[in-house]
Amino acid sequence: xxxxxxxxxEFLKIAAKPRSYIGIGAITLIVAIILFAMKxxxxxxxxxxxAPFEQSLAFEGDILNGNLIAFIILQMLIIHVxxxxxxxxxxxxxxxxAMGTIRLLLTKPISRTxxxxxxxxxxxxxxxxxxxxxxxxxLIVGKWLFGxxxxxxxxSDGLIVIQEHxxxxxxxxxxxxxxxxxIMISTLSLTLSCFSENSIGPIVSTMAIIIxxxxxxxxxxxxxxxxxxxxxxxxxxxxxxxxxxxxPTKKIIESAMILIIHITALLxxxxxxxxxxxxxx
Amino acid sequence: MTATDEKIxxxxxxxxxxxxxxxxxxVSFDVYRGDVFGFLxxxxxxxxTTIRTMLSLIRPTSGELKLFGKNLLSxxxxxxxxxxxxxxxxxxxxxxxxxxxxELFARLSGVTVTKSKVHxxxxxxxxxxxxxxxxxxxxxxxxxxxxxAQTLIHDPELIILDEPTTxxxxxxxxxxxxxxxxxxxxxxxxxxxxxxxLSEIELIAxxxxxxxxxxxxxxxxxxxxxxxxxxxxxxxxxxINKAKQVLDNASMANLIDTVEQTSLLLHLSQExxxxxxxxxxxxxxxxxxxxxKRKLEDYFLKLIKG
Numbered sequence: 001x002x003x004x005x006x007x008x009x010e011f012l013k014i015a016a017k018p019r020s021y022i023g024i025g026a027i028t029l030i031v032a033i034i035l036f037a038m039k040x041x042x043x044x045x046x047x048x049x050x051a052p053f054e055q056s057l058a059f060e061g062d063i064l065n066g067n068l069i070a071f072i073i074l075q076m077l078i079i080h081v082x083x084x085x086x087x088x089x090x091x092x093x094x095x096x097x098a099m100g101t102i103r104l105l106l107t108k109p110i111s112r113t114x115x116x117x118x119x120x121x122x123x124x125x126x127x128x129x130x131x132x133x134x135x136x137x138x139l140i141v142g143k144w145l146f147g148x149x150x151x152x153x154x155x156s157d158g159l160i161v162i163q164e165h166x167x168x169x170x171x172x173x174x175x176x177x178x179x180x181x182x183i184m185i186s187t188l189s190l191t192l193s194c195f196s197e198n199s200i201g202p203i204v205s206t207m208a209i210i211i212x213x214x215x216x217x218x219x220x221x222x223x224x225x226x227x228x229x230x231x232x233x234x235x236x237x238x239x240x241x242x243x244x245x246x247x248p249t250k251k252i253i254e255s256a257m258i259l260i261i262h263i264t265a266l267l268x269x270x271x272x273x274x275x276x277x278x279x280x281x
Numbered sequence: 282m283t284a285t286d287e288k289i290x291x292x293x294x295x296x297x298x299x300x301x302x303x304x305x306x307x308v309s310f311d312v313y314r315g316d317v318f319g320f321l322x323x324x325x326x327x328x329x330t331t332i333r334t335m336l337s338l339i340r341p342t343s344g345e346l347k348l349f350g351k352n353l354l355s356x357x358x359x360x361x362x363x364x365x366x367x368x369x370x371x372x373x374x375x376x377x378x379x380x381x382x383x384e385l386f387a388r389l390s391g392v393t394v395t396k397s398k399v400h401x402x403x404x405x406x407x408x409x410x411x412x413x414x415x416x417x418x419x420x421x422x423x424x425x426x427x428x429x430a431q432t433l434i435h436d437p438e439l440i441i442l443d444e445p446t447t448x449x450x451x452x453x454x455x456x457x458x459x460x461x462x463x464x465x466x467x468x469x470x471x472x473x474x475x476x477x478x479l480s481e482i483e484l485i486a487x488x489x490x491x492x493x494x495x496x497x498x499x500x501x502x503x504x505x506x507x508x509x510x511x512x513x514x515x516x517x518x519x520x521i522n523k524a525k526q527v528l529d530n531a532s533m534a535n536l537i538d539t540v541e542q543t544s545l546l547l548h549l550s551q552e553x554x555x556x557x558x559x560x561x562x563x564x565x566x567x568x569x570x571x572x573x574k575r576k577l578e579d580y581f582l583k584l585i586k587g
Contacts, residue, residue: 005388012385016376100372104431107336108389109362278299279338 002110003118010122014088023084023130027077031137034073035145038064042146050152053159066143067151067167071243073138078178078237082185082210083203085130089123090189090202093274097197097281106279116194116274120267123186131179139171153243160245174239177252180259181236185210187263188232191270197281229254232262287314288350289439289471290335295344297330304330306495308344312439312473312488317465319482319489319503320475321581327495328475329369332443336366349438362391365437367445371428373416379403379427380412383434390435399434406430406460422453429460433468440464441473446481454481461485479581483507491581499577512573514554517544519567527564533557 014020038045042064050063093116096102106112151162162170188209192202213233216224228234238255241248290312297305305327312318322328333339335346337357346353348360373382380399387394403412406426416424425445432440442461446454462485464470476482482489483503490500499506518524524545528534536557539546547557554571561568 002389002391009385009388012381013374013377016374016381018376099374100370101374103333103338103368103372104366104386105389106338107361107364107366107368108386109358109360109391110389111358276340278340279333 003114006110006115006118007121010092010118011125014122014126017088017091019091020088020126022087023081024133026084027081027130027134028137030077030080031073031134031141034076035069035141038069038072039145049154062147062149063152064146065149065151066139066146067149067164067171069142069146070135070138070171071151071153073134073142074174074178074239077134077138078181078239081130081134081182082236083207085127085182085185086189086203086206088126089186090193090206091199092119092123092190093193094196094202095193095199097279098199100281102279102281112275113271116190116271120187120190120270123190124183127182127186128179131175131182135171135175151243155240155244160243162243162245170242174242177242177256178239180256180263181232181238184232184236184259184263184266187266187270191266191273194270194273194277230258232259235259285314288312289314289348290318290473291345291347292331292335293345295331295334295346296342297327297334297339298342303495305334308492308495308497310490310497310500312471314438314471315469316488317461317472317474317486319486320473320492321477321479321482321489322475322492323477323581326477326492328477328492329443330495331492332366332368332441332473332475336364336368336441337361338368362435363438364441365432365435365439366441366443367425367428367432368441368443370421370448371424371431373424373427373431375416378413378415379408379419382416382427383430386431387434392435394434402430402433403427405433407456421448422450422456425449425453425457426460429457429464433464437470439471439473443475444477445474446476446478458485479578506577507575511548511550512554512575513538513579514547514549514557515541515544515570515572515574516547516557516561516568517570517572518561519569521545523564524561524566527560527566528557531560533560 046064093102096105105115148164150164151167153160153162185206189202189206192205196202210233213231217228217231217234235255235258238252241252241255288311290310292311293309295305295308296303308327308331320328320332330339334341335348335353337353349363351360353360374385377385380396380403383399383402384394387399400412403409406429408423408426408430411419411423416427419427429445432442445461446457449457458481461472461474465472465485474482474486486503488501489503489506491498516524521540521543525534525537525540528537536547536549537545538548549557551573554573558568558571
């Protein structure tokens with residue numbers, strides 16, 4: 001009972017904080033710019049992508065459609081969304097320490113673990129709102145402006161065309177695994193937040209870790225190749241697997257498992273630290 | 282309400298270390314139901330560390346902490362449910378209104394509060410009309426009042442106020458002091474009040490403990506501790522040597538505590554002040570001023586300086 005009251009409080013706090021709307025505003029702005037650019041100059045962009053294939057393939061119908069726009073938006077934004085999420089989730093514990101409210105919060109008759117999970121749940125809900133907003137803008141507004149159609153995806157093996165009727169579940173699952181990878185970011189920033197007494201530290205540290213792991217993940221060095229599959233950043237783009245044909249099920253399950261293991265491990269560290277923390281601020 | 286024999290706080294040999302640094306080395310005291318208990322000590326004596334430990338904000342290194350007859354480490358939530366507190370300055374969510382802040386903390390205190398109860402409490406602390414205002418525009422004094430409102434919302438048995446008058450202007454100090462007295466007299470609360478100002482404790486508390494350098498030094502009834510103590514009386518006179526001689530002739534040299542450039546410090550009871558004054562006057566020694574300080578106050582000031 002107290003856990004749900006605490007979770008409700010955390011929702012209220014996130015909803016009342018001005019910084020919570022930065023993410024939503026930024027996504028709206030970026031998507032609006034992408035939509036405007038594609039509306040005005042999309043066809044030349046498409047011709048540039050399809051040019052190498054035009055000698056062997058004939059393209060019919062509207063290639064530039066809402067589904068392609070949604071795919072492009074997902075691909076572009078998924079790299080930047082972690083910063084917008086960390087802006088809020090990295091502040092959940094350290095922000096209370098910086099403001100001094102943690103003293104009052106932790107003298108209430110509710111366990112520290114419950115408070116932390118309340119914050120975590122609220123952070124996950126915020127992450128979901130950000131992704132749903134992105135999905136709404138990408139899919140609904142994209143289809144409204146550009147219409148529906150088959151999706152043409154360019155990957156390392158070449159061009160794949162996925163038919164319109166086969167796309168809904170792929171987008172749904174793609175958003176699902178993208179959500180899992182964003183939960184991973186929330187968990188990381190929340191854990192770092194438990195170690196900090198200021199808001200900026202966990203946010204910057206989260207981004208630094210993502211950048212570092214991404215660089216390690218792309219370096220073709222034999223000694224690093226062994227750890228690359230275990231870095232969470234290597235699985236942040238696994239949503240794209242749902243747009244492969246045939247579906248790489250094993251790869252998708254592996255990615256989900258690695259992300260879940262990371263989330264569990266980080267959450268355990270956060271619970272341990274938060275429970276042992278002396279409140280000196 | 283008078284204090285009873287029921288101990289609601291029992292702290293024995295509390296110790297808290299951070300690595301090699303010992304913030305609290307040996308603090309022991311008891312608070313009885315109905316007490317307004319003064320927790321006195323100079324800055325850095327370990328008051329806040331002790332209070333934070335009592336509220337489970339800090340884990341003790343060793344010692345026994347029992348509140349309401351239960352162990353803090355094993356019955357944390359039960360104990361915290363019966364306490365309302367302000368630890369150092371009262372900080373709230375600046376982006377929420379006063380009303381929303383109170384509601385938010387009330388929810389976590391395990392009680393269901395109505396809007397009218399929230400408004401009633403806000404009115405009690407003198408913030409009527411500011412319920413909907415965000416805390417961005419609140420002064421320190423207003424936040425302190427809201428902090429007291431927050432401590433009362435779940436009708437706790439024990440209220441812990443850590444230096445509640447720090448940073449307030451003189452009027453703010455009087456207002457907060459009156460609020461505390463109101464809590465004691467009208468709401469029958471047990472109050473633990475920490476301060477580094479003896480006069481503040483003297484005005485409000487019925488029992489107290491003094492701590493210094495992480496150790497409790499003395500505890501008991503404020504009345505007994507202050508009245509039982511002899512006074513240190515400073516006689517400012519025109520001729521120190523003659524005054525010393527007069528006291529010597531009257532077999533009172535043993536009363537002399539310290540000889541300063543223009544004054545003699547004597548330790549004596551209140552009744553002896555006019556006798557000494559008359560003695561000096563009869564011997565043509567001009568007395569410019571007489572200033573009496575309690576030994577405890579002097580002792581406490583020495584602690585602060587020392």
